[in-house]
Amino acid sequence: MSKRLVFKMFSLALAAAFALAALLPITSLTAQDNPLTAGVSNKFAGTELRLIFANHPWNNTIQRLIPDFEKASGMSLRIESYFEDQLSQKLQVGLTSGTSTADAFMFRPLQEGRLFAKNGWLFDLKAFAEAEKDWNWEDFQEAARGTVTFEGVVFGVPIVTERQVVYYRKDLFAAKGLSAPTTLEELEAAAKALNDPANGVFGIVMRGQRAAAVTQFSSFLYSFGADWTKEDGSSGLDTPEARAAYEFYGRLLREYGPQGTTNMSWPQAVAVLQQGKAAMWIDADSLFLNATDPTRSTVAAEIGFAPFPAGPAGARQYNITSWALGINELSENKEAAWEFVKWATSAPVVMALQKSGNPGPRISVWESPEGLSGFPTEYAEVAKLQSTRGVGYDRPRVISVGRARDIVGAPIVVAIEGGNLEAALKEAHEQFNAFLKEDR
Secondary structure (H helix, E strand, O other): OOHHHHHHHHHHHHHHHHHHHHHHHHHOOOOOOOHHHOOOOOOOOOOEEEEEEEOOHHHHHHOOOHHHHHHHHOOEEEEEEEOHHHHHHHHHHHHHHOOOOOOEEEEOHHHHHHHHHHOOOEOOOHHHHHHOOOOOHHHEOHHHHHHOEEOOEEOOEEEEEEEEEEEEEHHHHHHOOOOOOOEHHHHHHHHHHHOEHHHOEEOOEOOOOOOOHHHHHHHHHHHOOOOOEOOOOOEOOOOHHHHHHHHHHHHHHHHHOOOOHHHOOHHHHHHHHHOOOEOEEEEEHHHOHHHHOOOOOOOHHHEEEEEOOEEOOEOOOEEEEEEEEEEEOOOOOHHHHHHHHHHHOOHHHHHHHHHOOOOOOEHHHHOOHHHHOOOOHHHHHHHHHHOOOOEOOOOOOOOOHHHHHHHHHHHHHHHHHOOOHHHHHHHHHHHHHHHHHHHO
16 A cells, blocks of 8 residues: 555544544533523424525535534424525425425525515514524624615525635735735736736636626725615616726726636636636635635635725625525414524524634624634635625615616626627616616
């Protein structure tokens, strides 16, 4: 047996031992002594809850803790998991027809939340949230609470948050004597200096696909001083600030990005970085393992993190709740479902999940060194900073989000392709205004 094989086997065994050791303090405790289930009530013992989750790291991680909840509460949980688009479709079909038997489910507040809330599909959690003083609704970030609040209704509890971050190649920056960009001007200058397509390296890669690019473009829009809508609820796409943002985003990708950008969502964009073909990638911080995991990225050891750079209106990146838990308005087990939701979003559980790399919504967890321990040091510093600031939405706050993203995303493609941006923005502005009147 070769030394390499022996070492590999030893490493695997050691890793397995550490993983087991990490779980033992949780699984070996009694329900009464387990800090993760302190305060869980057993008044609903014997109840079976049906839960529908997304195929998401949060789901994968909490599945390890659910036996503890079942032990402490006496309830049994029946969980179904789906990819996010399948999940959305399944929920909408079941909720529309009134046939959904799910008691609680994961959903995307900024994508489906307002639709679900407006249609009365989500139980209002406001009274529950405000009554649970020890659980502490005020410990959730203000932006996160705002994401799940609509017309005075608290239609969900945040579970996963994310912010926009600059991933950059420290080796390429060092070779040119550059520091991580702190302004959008510096960002463009770095992209220009590091753009070397002749040698297979592009200055920057980001999403350019029409609807998919909207969320990542949003931080540029806000940092230029614009927004999707004005205070009166009309389209904000006709402002000079909005035009400057579209123009800037398009120029970055047109002049310093790879070909085929307009066909890229995040998986295609990050693949360029993973292959060592981009100096920078700007996207959600929740995707960091795609850049830092050496089994996925050839440049994992060289990746640095920087906050979203400041534009004319400052650094105004999005800081959003990407996933939340909601309770079905038609559930016959609302109080039992709340017992689960309350536990799954309690400070000890959020801490355990965040230590496993799932960025959560609780202020106290982000302020704790233990809460940052699941992330690379530089990432943790950036995420902590950006969790205290930013805009709580990364797309238009409307009912029919998909239609809105298609409308406001069209000028992004035109800007990248170097087309007539003024005409594209005029058309999008008119379409968006008409859409906003209908959407109300």
